[in-house]
Structures are given as structure tokens and as C-alpha cells.
Amino acid sequence: MPTEPEARLTSKAFVRPGDRPCPDDRAPASESQFVRACKGQPTDCTPVWLMRQAGRFIPEYRQLRARLGFLELCKKPDLAAELTVMAVEKLGVDAGIIFADILLPLEALGVGLEYAGGEGPVIGRPLRCREDLSRLRLFEPADSLSFVLEAIGLARSGLPATTPLIGFAGAPFTLASYLVEGGASRHFENTKRLMYTDRSCWHELMRLLSQLTADYLNAQVAHGVQAVQLFDSWVGCLSQADYREFVLPYTKQTIAALSATVPLIHFGTGTAHLLELMLEAGGDVIGLDWRVSLSAAWARLGERVAVQGNLDPVVLLADQAEIKRQTRRILLEAGGKPGHVFNLGHGVLPTTPVDNVRFLVDTVHELGGR
Amino acid sequence: MPTEPEARLTSKAFVRPGDRPCPDDRAPASESQFVRACKGQPTDCTPVWLMRQAGRFIPEYRQLRARLGFLELCKKPDLAAELTVMAVEKLGVDAGIIFADILLPLEALGVGLEYAGGEGPVIGRPLRCREDLSRLRLFEPADSLSFVLEAIGLARSGLPATTPLIGFAGAPFTLASYLVEGGASRHFENTKRLMYTDRSCWHELMRLLSQLTADYLNAQVAHGVQAVQLFDSWVGCLSQADYREFVLPYTKQTIAALSATVPLIHFGTGTAHLLELMLEAGGDVIGLDWRVSLSAAWARLGERVAVQGNLDPVVLLADQAEIKRQTRRILLEAGGKPGHVFNLGHGVLPTTPVDNVRFLVDTVHELGGR
Numbered sequence: 001m002p003t004e005p006e007a008r009l010t011s012k013a014f015v016r017p018g019d020r021p022c023p024d025d026r027a028p029a030s031e032s033q034f035v036r037a038c039k040g041q042p043t044d045c046t047p048v049w050l051m052r053q054a055g056r057f058i059p060e061y062r063q064l065r066a067r068l069g070f071l072e073l074c075k076k077p078d079l080a081a082e083l084t085v086m087a088v089e090k091l092g093v094d095a096g097i098i099f100a101d102i103l104l105p106l107e108a109l110g111v112g113l114e115y116a117g118g119e120g121p122v123i124g125r126p127l128r129c130r131e132d133l134s135r136l137r138l139f140e141p142a143d144s145l146s147f148v149l150e151a152i153g154l155a156r157s158g159l160p161a162t163t164p165l166i167g168f169a170g171a172p173f174t175l176a177s178y179l180v181e182g183g184a185s186r187h188f189e190n191t192k193r194l195m196y197t198d199r200s201c202w203h204e205l206m207r208l209l210s211q212l213t214a215d216y217l218n219a220q221v222a223h224g225v226q227a228v229q230l231f232d233s234w235v236g237c238l239s240q241a242d243y244r245e246f247v248l249p250y251t252k253q254t255i256a257a258l259s260a261t262v263p264l265i266h267f268g269t270g271t272a273h274l275l276e277l278m279l280e281a282g283g284d285v286i287g288l289d290w291r292v293s294l295s296a297a298w299a300r301l302g303e304r305v306a307v308q309g310n311l312d313p314v315v316l317l318a319d320q321a322e323i324k325r326q327t328r329r330i331l332l333e334a335g336g337k338p339g340h341v342f343n344l345g346h347g348v349l350p351t352t353p354v355d356n357v358r359f360l361v362d363t364v365h366e367l368g369g370r
Numbered sequence: 371m372p373t374e375p376e377a378r379l380t381s382k383a384f385v386r387p388g389d390r391p392c393p394d395d396r397a398p399a400s401e402s403q404f405v406r407a408c409k410g411q412p413t414d415c416t417p418v419w420l421m422r423q424a425g426r427f428i429p430e431y432r433q434l435r436a437r438l439g440f441l442e443l444c445k446k447p448d449l450a451a452e453l454t455v456m457a458v459e460k461l462g463v464d465a466g467i468i469f470a471d472i473l474l475p476l477e478a479l480g481v482g483l484e485y486a487g488g489e490g491p492v493i494g495r496p497l498r499c500r501e502d503l504s505r506l507r508l509f510e511p512a513d514s515l516s517f518v519l520e521a522i523g524l525a526r527s528g529l530p531a532t533t534p535l536i537g538f539a540g541a542p543f544t545l546a547s548y549l550v551e552g553g554a555s556r557h558f559e560n561t562k563r564l565m566y567t568d569r570s571c572w573h574e575l576m577r578l579l580s581q582l583t584a585d586y587l588n589a590q591v592a593h594g595v596q597a598v599q600l601f602d603s604w605v606g607c608l609s610q611a612d613y614r615e616f617v618l619p620y621t622k623q624t625i626a627a628l629s630a631t632v633p634l635i636h637f638g639t640g641t642a643h644l645l646e647l648m649l650e651a652g653g654d655v656i657g658l659d660w661r662v663s664l665s666a667a668w669a670r671l672g673e674r675v676a677v678q679g680n681l682d683p684v685v686l687l688a689d690q691a692e693i694k695r696q697t698r699r700i701l702l703e704a705g706g707k708p709g710h711v712f713n714l715g716h717g718v719l720p721t722t723p724v725d726n727v728r729f730l731v732d733t734v735h736e737l738g739g740r
Binding site: 187188189192193196197236237238239240241242270272273274290291292293296312313314315317318319322326329349351 | 557558559562563566567606608609610611612640642643644660661662663666682683684685687688689692696699719721
């Protein structure tokens, strides 16, 4: 009889003897190197975690997915927790992030969500007008998304008390873009058209998503995460003027409504033109993709704020010499200043070799020591 | 018997009496408002043209395409010229741009190019290694791309002597990205991997494309265009460090090798982080997408350089009130300073209503008068 995958996931066999985690790992998770860096406090080394660190590039994940749909997996707290812990053990990263999906709240709104044949999410009943808005089914995250909260509890127990756990949610704009487009998009035509032609509907939608997101993140904090990340992944498609008018007030509301006990990472891609506005919306840490150098970002944002990033995920498809070269460059750009969390600029790509990810984590720990 | 589409294309019936082109249209094309703006010289009004102004949003174009493939159309100089002229007459814009495609040079390199079922370009034999590089079939643009040059001659004769004609080419990086990926790409995985893992192959490829592009643009100038645009459409996917190492030297070589008699527009999308580096590579005009405001760009680049842009193409899917509002905002950001060519931030989207495009052009002429 084959071993259950979830039983194998957290096997210590995955942890290599050469691992060099941030050395000060005897502090409790809430005072870990990662949390300290998020707060802009000095650390002994640069902490590192990776977006999608429990994703498709990991063979154990793909095995699970062979018998369970993606949403099914998200809704099994024991497996979601196992995946969360497994990634930390397997990769040697300094924080776990709960295995979940930014679109789960949209499913709870009753618009229909499917992951059809590896082609990304499909929303069955996209929102295109005010009438659609009135059909949304409002809900309490503590009820409708209790499986995520339960997974957080389990992952928190499964991780060492010294390892921080990150919660997350999609930011109002990025959620709205999926809801209105009905899935991923290139030009965001429907989203922007709604924004431009029915302002009151747009603003009402954003108020709703803003409140929902704050409630959801607060529930995650209450269930034991030590930090949260707000994913505004696609907000880089907007002009500065549109961001200010249509997005900033709502992201600001979301962040202002959060329990102040844990740091918040405010992340987007293609946001080189929006950094100051994102900071104005809020966040202890600004998440940067690979396009802007850390030094350029810090020069614009002020060193009071922490930054997270920013290796191009494609570098992990190259060889280890290149991974080391670019990691060194990024650490040099960060200049050893307090307040840097190392990460990729976006999620790990599915074709990434696991060994390269481990090599990256080791390299950050090796080169990022103080 | 139905009228031939090409005979109908340039019918004056398309020109509305209300058109208000830049008033100083009695100057020869080489001293037109558009060329003057490209050179940073004062103009009587803000000149406007649109990327993809002869594209799929125009019914006459779609009729032609119903009986001819896209590449076939590019290779019929009389039709390419007709489309070029038709767009100017139909829309009232201040410049024509030759109907062609940035990937035509790749086809001439012998790698196979097809436009399969509306899904964008497909390169039959993508370049992935040094061996593939040695298989490229070098060519003289004056021979292998003579149909474009012939179309330029015909369009030049078909346009009023006062209307400038723009030539164009893909920049080395954007060409390389199609050549290596085999088509459009989201993450540019193959391109970046080649860049990172076989530098000498990458540099050789870029040298080759740089020379080819310069020769091609010089041939276009010799055949009668009054300006050229270099499309580095996808270069925004690179970090600043990668741009400097892998792209800048070659774009610079291309631009330096150009005949200095006409202005060059250096365009990319998602380039908010690269503007200074693009300016360092060269260009009389920096083309901006909608993400960065003109005032912010000018503040960074210095007012010596002209800028082109930058309405979000999606705004043309909204109503005319919104088009006017955002056009006014952009003209205010430009502040009436010399050296602004109005354009979209990228090409006109296929679903754009023609009336909205005409409204935009009229609005720029109305609000952009000095």
C-alpha cells in the first residue's frame, strides 16, 4: 500500500544537512528575523521566502494535484497545512505562507470559480454592471473561508514555534479585475471600462471588496499568522492618475482596517510607476518585482519602509552561477540596510528546478549574513 | 460587380467636414507639425497619430483581411500603401505609418513566420542555441524587404505632400524575444535563459539584429519616410541591470547607425523603470505608455527630449466624456511645452469604435491648440 502523500510531505529526508537558515532562529516567530526585517529592524542575516514556494515546481505538490483539484486541495485544511510546512522544510526558507488562493473570496461571493485544465481561473458569472453587483452573496470570512483559517491553525502547529507564518489576500483592485474580466486578462478591458463608465458601481464594488479583504486578513491574524501580504498583482496595468482615483482609497481602507499587530507586505508587479502611491496606501513592506532595483526603490520611498524582493523568477531557470551573480547584485543593492526581505519579484515558475530554489535560499543565507 | 476594396479605401467619403487637423498643414511633410514636435520645436497644436491606426478596428481593413492573410497583405505594396493612406484620411491624424509588421525581418531570416488563426505570430524554427544562430539566413533589407520599401514609395505619393510618413522596425531585444520564444510570451523564459546562460550567443544575436535593424530603417528613410519608430515593445520585462548589460549597447548601435536626417521615436511598454536607460540608448522622442505621466517622465528625462503618448488604449472603449476627460488630463500634464506628440500608450485595440478614435483625434486638435 503506497504511503499517503501527506504523510510523506513533511519527511525530514527533504532537509539537507547543509541548510543555513537565518541563525537567530531561537526567537519566537513573532520576533523572527523575517518579522524584524518587515518592521525595518536590524537582523543577523537577510531572511528569504518565495512567492508560490509550495507550488507546481515541487514534485510532491504535483503528486497531490494528480488526484485532487486545486480548489479541493485549498479546502482540505490538513493538506493545505502540510503543503505549507513541507515547503519550509524542503527549501529552508525563513517563513511559511499558508497554501491558499487569492480568488477563494470570489468563490464565496457566489460568482462561480473553476480552475479549468491548467488554463487559470475562470469566473462563471463575471460582474459587468450594477445589477451583477446586487447579486453578490456577502459573507463572513470566519464562516465561508473557515477552511483557510483552520489550515492556518494547523500549519501554525506544524511549523516550529520559531518559524513565522504569512497570511495573504488579493487586494481590492486585483480581486475586482478577476471578478469583472472573468479570469486572467491582458488588457483589463472590462475592468477599466466599468471603472470609466460606471463610477458609482466601481466605487461600491471596491468598498465591498475592501471591507471583505480587511475582515479576511484580520481573521487570518486572529488564527495565528505573524505577517500578511496583500497581493495587488495586476495593479501595474493602471496609470498613476487611475490608481489614485480608483484604487488608492480602497487599498488604504483595507490596510487601515487591519489589526496592527502584524506587519503587512504590499505587493504588486509592474509597479515601477506606482511605488510612492502604494506606499501612500500603506504597508510596512513594499513588495517589488525585479524591474526596479532595491536601491532605486529605497531612494524613492525613503529608508523608513522595508522592501521585499526582487529576483526575476526566470533567473531560477538559468544555472547556479547566474543565480549567485544576480543574488549578489540584489544584496549589494540592498546594501545591508535593515528592512530587506529577500524574495522573487513574482511567484516561482512551474518549470523551476527544485535544486535551484534550494541553492538560491542557501546563497541568500550565505551572502546575506551581516 | 463589387467595387474593389482597395479602390474604396481612400474614398474622400470617409473624411468628415468637421476635421480639424493641425492647422499649419501647408508646410512640407519634413517640416510638419509632427516632425517639429519630434525635434522638440514649437508647434501650433499638438500633433496626433495612433499606433495600429490602420488595424483591425477599421471595417475596411477587416474586409481586406477576409480575403487575404496578414502577411500577404503586408507583401502587396499597393494595398499596404492604400491602408496607410486610408487611415490618415479616415481618422484625420497628423501622420501616416507604413502598414507593415515588426516581424517581417524575422521571416526574411528564414525561421518561418505564420499568423495562425488570430492567435498571433508563430515562428516555425525558434532560435534556442548557437547552432540555431548559424542557420539564420542573412539578407539585405533592400532585397528581401523590398515590398515594404515599395509600399513606402507608394504611400508617400498617395499622401498629401504635407503629411509625414513614419517608418518603423522592431528593436533588437523585442525581435530577439519573438525569435527565441517562437511567438508572443508572458515570462520570456527562453529569451532570458539564453541571455543568462550563453552570453556570447546572445551578444552575437543582438549584434546581428542591431545591424539588420539599422540597415532596414536606413532603407526606409531612403525611400521617403519623415520619421522612424523603433518598437521595443516588450523590453519592459527586463530589470534595469539586465537592460544595461544585454540590450542598451545594441539599441544604441542601431540608433547610432541611422541616417541622422529624420527623427527617431524610441518606444516601449511597461518601461517606467527604464526611461533614463532608453534615453541613454538614444532617440529624439521617447515613447511612453499610459503608466507614467508625461510630466513625471519629462522631469526624469529633461525637457530637451520630446515625448510621445500616452492615453491608455482601453479609454477608447469607454464613452466620449471619459475620452475627453483623460485627453485633457494628458494635455495638461504636457503643459503645452514643445516636444509632445500625442498617441496612445500602445496600439488601438481591435474592439475600438472608429467614432471614438475620430473623436479622440478631434479632441486633441481642439484642446491641443496653442
